[in-house]
Amino acid sequence: MTASDDSFTESERHGLYRAIYERRDVRSQFLPDPIPADVLARLLQAAHHAPSVGFMQPWDFIVIESREVRASILTLFEQANEKAAERFTGERKNLYKGLKLQGILESPLNLCITCDRSRSGPHVLGRDSIMETDLFSTCLAVQNLWLAARAEGVGVGWVSVLDQTQLSAALNLPEHVYPVAYLCLGYVSEFLDQPELEAKGWRSRLPLSELVHGDTWGGALINELLEAALNGQSGGKSV
Known part of the structure; x- marks a missing residue:
């Protein structure tokens, strides 16, 4: 097969696959060093270039630097985490309690990626049959940002142990805007060889x-x- 003029080179392909395979959900390895504005801008541009149903681009990005705001989110996490721990028993519960599932204050920056479910009006091309495609599209923006971050040497951790209604209130989100991903961002001391949950014995690939x-x-x-x-x-x- 003859490669077209816009094909990736072997080194470019290798870089893409490396970012995919070495991407990690970071919780424990954050450094205090700030992310330069130009790097953060590139990450947000990468997220903004994700595909979206009907090209509706339903995402917004809340850049959270305030320790006061982050401390309030940490409190929400701790409340939700206590409830989540009660769903397990015995060794599984002990293992769960030993897992670090957030880096809200350790990371220099938090980012909430939201989905405006009203963007583009009530009828979005391609969305009539599957209304959740706006949420799926926003998840693609999250993945774009995550892979770009790995290429920049920036770690990302998704804090999913949060009550979404409480999170929306804490961030003053409009009723039609849904908080899809609450992320911790920062440079890290290392990227682990394995996903942390796999290394700690929670699940295997x-x-x-x-x-x-x-x-x-x-x-x-x-x-x-x-x-x-x-x-x-x-x-x-x-x-």
């Missing part, structure tokens, strides 16, 4: 070969070369 179906759910793959390639991958790092 599932084999991709068990998650790919042919034609319908549970169907066997007809493409034997694809099946062999999936079975031959180790940790998804064949770049």
Whole structure:
């Protein structure tokens, strides 16, 4: 196959896959160094260039530097985390309580990426059948920012143990704006070799070969070369 003029070079492809495989949900490795304004601008531009249903671009970005605001969010986290811990028992509960699930004050910057569910009006091209595609689009903006951050050497941690109604009130969000992702950003001392939850024994990565179906759910793959390639991958790092 002949590459088109806009194809990536081998080194560019390697960089993209490296960012994907080495991206981590950072909680414990943040450094106090501030993120330069030009770097943060590049990350926000990357997020803003995510695809979106009907090109509605439903995201907004709340850059949170105030320690007072962040302290109020930490209080919300602690309340939600106590409730979450009660859902587990025994060894699992002890393991959960030992996990660090946020870096709200340790990171130099927090960022909330929201979804304006009213943007572009009541009828958005491509959204009539699946109303949640605005939320899905916002998640793509989160992923864009996360991969760009890894390429810049910036760690990102998603704080998901939060009551969304309380978070909305704390950030003065309008009723039609939903807080999709509350993120901690900052340079880090290291990017771990494994996701932290995997390293701590909470979950292991599932084999991709068990998650790919042919034609319908549970169907066997007809493409034997694809099946062999999936079975031959180790940790998804064949770049």
